[in-house]
């Protein structure tokens with residue numbers, strides 16, 4: 597009997613589950629995506645007491661949370677390409693850029709998203725100061741990334757890796773919300789154009805119109 601595919605619990609319009617979904621596509625792993633709604637929320641909370649997505653349920657019933665850990669798991673159980681690297685030097689470089697992209701870009705973009713997107717009006721106590729603080733960190737990271745990508749094709753050097761997935765989701769979210777910094781970033785734009793045509797990120801483009809906000813929401817956050 598064939599093993600059942602990995603089951604991934606996800607929320608719609610949520611960057612961390614999308615990161616795991618893109619990663620699985622890159623690794624050509626069969627993923628059964630279950631979107632969390634009222635009908636399965638209780639089960640989801642039992643699987644992850646922190647009530648956050650993604651949650652990966654393995655065929656043997658084991659449960660993995662944390663998008664980074666889920667991606668690392670998928671990298672180790674499927675064949676090449678190894679998106680976290682296959683030798684100590686590559687692993688080191690990729691891990692460093694992945695964590696930088698996660699902490700200084702993706703997580704900061706998520707903060708901006710929560711504080712300015714009207715979708716969170718009822719659930720997040722919105723703060724324009726918090727949005728501005730996170731946006732300043734985003735700007736600083738993008739300036740470093742622009743310099744980096746003038747020297748290398750991808751974040752961790754030659755070759756697409758897990759670090760590019762993390763950074764691309766952050767960049768995509770900013771771009772879809774129409775809040776990319778105004779300063780020109782030609783190397784980042786070229787890098788993003790290369791990633792945009794990968795099959796694995798197709799699903800992102802369909803959600804772009806739903807993330808689009810008007811700049812006036814900055815002013816609306818209190």
Ligand SMILES: N[C@@H](CCC(=O)N[C@@H](CS)C(=O)NCC(=O)O)C(=O)O
Pocket residue numbers: 607610611612613647648649650661662663664
């Ligand atoms: N560190 C966790 C963060 C997960 C997370 O915050 N996921 C968001 C969606 S992007 C979520 O579930 N939010 C629901 C909530 O906070 O109630 C990870 O990387 O998986």
